[in-house]
Amino acid sequence: MSDDIWILGITMTKFGKHPDKDTVDLAAEAAMGALRDGGVTMKEMGILAAGCLMQSNAGIGQQLQKQIGQTGIPVYNVANACATGATALRTAIMAVKSGEVDMGLAVGVEKLAGAGLLGGGGTPKSDKKEWSPSGRYGAVTNTDGRIGAASMPAVFAQVGMEYGHKYGGTSFELFAKIAEKNHAHSTLNPLAAYTKRMTLEEIMNDVMIAYPNTRSMCSANCDGAAAAVVVSDAKLKTLSLEQQRRAIKVKASVLTSDPYEEGCQVLPNVNTLTKNAARIAYEKAGVGPEDLDLVELHDCFATAELVHYDNLGLCEEGGAADFFLSGATWRDGRTPVNVSGGLESKGHPIAATGIANIWEVCHHLRGEAGDRQIEGAKVGLAHVIGLGSACGVHILEKSGL
Amino acid sequence: MGEGFASVLRMANQIPLVEYLELGDQPHLKAHECTSCGARYFDRRNACAGCSGTEFTQVVVPDEGVVKAFSIVTFAAPGVPVPFVSAIVDCGGTSVRGNVINCEPSPEVVHLGMRVRLATYVLGTDDNGVEAIGFGYEPAN
Numbered sequence: 049m050s051d052d053i054w055i056l057g058i059t060m061t062k063f064g065k066h067p068d069k070d071t072v073d074l075a076a077e078a079a080m081g082a083l084r085d086g087g088v089t090m091k092e093m094g095i096l097a098a099g100c101l102m103q104s105n106a107g108i109g110q111q112l113q114k115q116i117g118q119t120g121i122p123v124y125n126v127a128n129a130c131a132t133g134a135t136a137l138r139t140a141i142m143a144v145k146s147g148e149v150d151m152g153l154a155v156g157v158e159k160l161a162g163a164g165l166l167g168g169g170g171t172p173k174s175d176k177k178e179w180s181p182s183g184r185y186g187a188v189t190n191t192d193g194r195i196g197a198a199s200m201p202a203v204f205a206q207v208g209m210e211y212g213h214k215y216g217g218t219s220f221e222l223f224a225k226i227a228e229k230n231h232a233h234s235t236l237n238p239l240a241a242y243t244k245r246m247t248l249e250e251i252m253n254d255v256m257i258a259y260p261n262t263r264s265m266c267s268a269n270c271d272g273a274a275a276a277v278v279v280s281d282a283k284l285k286t287l288s289l290e291q292q293r294r295a296i297k298v299k300a301s302v303l304t305s306d307p308y309e310e311g312c313q314v315l316p317n318v319n320t321l322t323k324n325a326a327r328i329a330y331e332k333a334g335v336g337p338e339d340l341d342l343v344e345l346h347d348c349f350a351t352a353e354l355v356h357y358d359n360l361g362l363c364e365e366g367g368a369a370d371f372f373l374s375g376a377t378w379r380d381g382r383t384p385v386n387v388s389g390g391l392e393s394k395g396h397p398i399a400a401t402g403i404a405n406i407w408e409v410c411h412h413l414r415g416e417a418g419d420r421q422i423e424g425a426k427v428g429l430a431h432v433i434g435l436g437s438a439c440g441v442h443i444l445e446k447s448g449l
Numbered sequence: 450m451g452e453g454f455a456s457v458l459r460m461a462n463q464i465p466l467v468e469y470l471e472l473g474d475q476p477h478l479k480a481h482e483c484t485s486c487g488a489r490y491f492d493r494r495n496a497c498a499g500c501s502g503t504e505f506t507q508v509v510v511p512d513e514g515v516v517k518a519f520s521i522v523t524f525a526a527p528g529v530p531v532p533f534v535s536a537i538v539d540c541g542g543t544s545v546r547g548n549v550i551n552c553e554p555s556p557e558v559v560h561l562g563m564r565v566r567l568a569t570y571v572l573g574t575d576d577n578g579v580e581a582i583g584f585g586y587e588p589a590n
Contacts, residue, residue, distance in 0.1 A: 169526025177575045179464045184492040186468030188581050193529035194466060194572065195584075196546035197522045202535050205520035210537065213517045213561040220556065258535075259521035259556060308488065308499035311544030315518060315537045 052281040053141050054295040055444070056151070057086020060404040063272035063395035064241040065161040071100050071273075075108060075157040076115040078273035078400070082153065086277040087291050090117030093277070094149025097124040097139035099132035099156045099399040102163075112155060121149075129434025130348065132156055133274060133402025134303065138440060140278050141301045150283035156404075157273035158397035164269070165257075167435075168198035201266050201349060202258035203435070206315055208351025209260070211358070217369030218354065220260040224251045227265040227350040227392050229378055234389025236420035241270040241395030265350035267391035274403035293449045296410045299333035299427070300443040306436075316435050318352070322359035325441040329429070330361070333443040337361040340383055341425035342412055344405035346433045347390040357385070360431060360441075384422055387412075402440055405430040413446040466572060466583040467491075471509075476569045476584065478510040478545065489543050512567040513589055514540035519561070521554050534559050538586050550585030564589040 059081030061074055069077070075098065083089055090113075098109035109123035122143075128135040133156030140152030169192055179188035192198040197206075212218030231246040246254075246264055254262040279287075284295055304325040309317055330336055337360065345360060347353035354368045362383050363371030371377070377385035388394045388408040391401065409428035411417045426446045433439045465472050469491045471479050480489040485502035489510070496503050519536040534549035536559075551568060552558050565586035572583040 165524065165526055169529060178577060179575045179579050179581045181464070181468060186465075188464055188466055189572070190528070191467065193522070193525055193531070193533055194548065196537070196548060197520060197525065197533075197535035199522070199525055201524070202520040202522045206518035206535065206537055209520065209561060210518035255524070256521075257524040259523070261520075308497075310488070310542070311537070313490065313498070314544040314546045 050281045051145060053144055053298040053301070054279050054281065054284050055276050055298060055406070055410055056279040056284065056291060056295050057082040057084070057088065057277040058275070058403070058407045058410050059085050060239060060274035060400065060407045061272050062239045063270050063397060063404070066271040069271070071103060071108060071157050071159050072111045072115050074159070074271060074273040075100070075112045075155050078157065078275035079112060079116055079153060079155050082275035082277050087288070088151065088277060090119055092151050093119065093121055093153045095122050095124070095140055095143040095152040097126055097136040097152065097154045099126045099136045100158060101127055101129065101132050101398045102158060102160065108157065128438045129436045130346065130398050131303070131402055131432045131434035131438035131440045132399035133404070134432045134440025134442065135402070135438065137276055137278070137403055137406065137442070138301050138303050141298060144278050144280050150280045152278050153275065154278065154403060155273065155275040156399035156402060158399045159271045160269040160397050161271045162269070165199050165201070166269070167200040167203065168192040197258065199258065201261045203316065204349035204352045205258045205261045207318055208349070208354055210315065211355045211368065215366035220252065221248070222369055222372070223260050223350045223354065224248055224262070224265060226347070226353045226372060227251050230347060230386050230390035230392045231264065233379055233387050233420070234393035237389050237394060240389040240393050241268050242393045243389070261349050261351055265392060267348045267396035268393065270395035270397055272395060272397035272400045272404065274400045274407055276403050276406065289449070293447055294414055295447050296413050297445040297447065298442060299335065299445045300329035300441065302329045302332070302441045304439045316437055318433050318437060319355060319359050321437055321439040322356060322431065322433060325439045326360045329441040329443050335427055335443060337383070339427050340429050342384045342387055342409060342422045342428045343431070344386055344388060344408050344428070345431040347386055347392055348396060350392065353385070353390070356431060360429065379420070379422065387420055387422060402432040405432060406442055406444065409444050413444060462578060463580045463582050466581055470582065470584050472582055476582070477512055477567065478584070479507055480510055480543065481505040482508040510543050510545060511541035514538040514545065514565060514586065516549065516559070516561060516563040516565055519549060519559055521556065521559065536586065538565055548585040549587070551587035
């Protein structure tokens, strides 16, 4: 018996607008889908880990239980920014790995359609106009827009620009070309929120949000959920051959936070914790970047995708621009990246994202991805990052059966 | 009335946007520096995030620096005036977040590696006649 962990069942809902469904409905749809996909029921689950970032004090796990099955199992409601889904999955994996349970369910859900700009802003301090220092910086008024930007599009714009300052080779057009790739990929994904191919010109001429990110270079706020059932190696061996054949091995499940470096509290450093997570994951999995048949990485903005080519070791240090321009990350390239359409077109219902990207990889490894199947895919990597920061990296492998 | 008193009067009618902006004849930013590893913070720390040291000293951040990242923000939360240029400025090894000011907010003007220096401005006056002073970085030529 090994201590391998497997994904037995996994699914995602259609991402987009679901005005007729609340978060519990969406979470239930994903959870029931994952259980059905794995050929199991709530009765066999030993643990539930769930996340809904925008309602992180609402106990989404218990709400979900009341919708699909109150079996009395421990519930872990998790919140870890955009890495919430990956954190839920990793919580279930740790519970199985510890030997406490032999099966667990992880769910991520978000209702975000029409949410608009995330990050930044704030409320005016008082009606009577009197400067009065408050907060840990002793600020007399809101600092967003006065001391740099707090909004996500601007923060991640700066992340991409910082890479350009360090290594060169970046431009507005280069970043826009990354969005062009992801929008092209999305046309093959029926579950993506947006599936419209966009020309480079359309992307560059779209509404500018935070230079160099135009609207179509930003992740799409939308509704959605994703869920996964994980199982121990010993338990899997007691299940049917078909379940064993479709099971996907979790070769590595890693979560990191950002270690201190100069400047990391001024502009979040999304690089080092991703590099650390990737290094640990490759070591655990015994594979390297060259072995990956596909990668789903956290393209919350086009400017972010570029830096993660480097952070995940897909290219030489400093070589992300050339790597992208070589065509390597298009679906017919050497290392297809975000064949789902990525967050820029598939959408980014925050807590669902970190499981949905794993679903995408599993879908290909199982050979079930239809029109967008990456032929012969055996190993894939899924990456998410939440500002604050948290980074999840999972390496997944097709069953040998 | 001596020059010193005039200066005090002026100061009394001004307040910095944030406490780490020190006003006076030569406005500057100050930071808490860890005495063991040199890490700098603009707000308080109980222990250094870098080395766990617990002693800090106050230091002056250099006024000049280089833009190492920026974004020209044209869409922001309600109440935030746009456009503005958000930037990360490398001030002699200390990263500072601030707006690039006193120049056109366009990619033709603002660029990576641009040399800038600290500048202050009045961002508003309250009902008591007190001016709030903000800071940013202007082109240093």
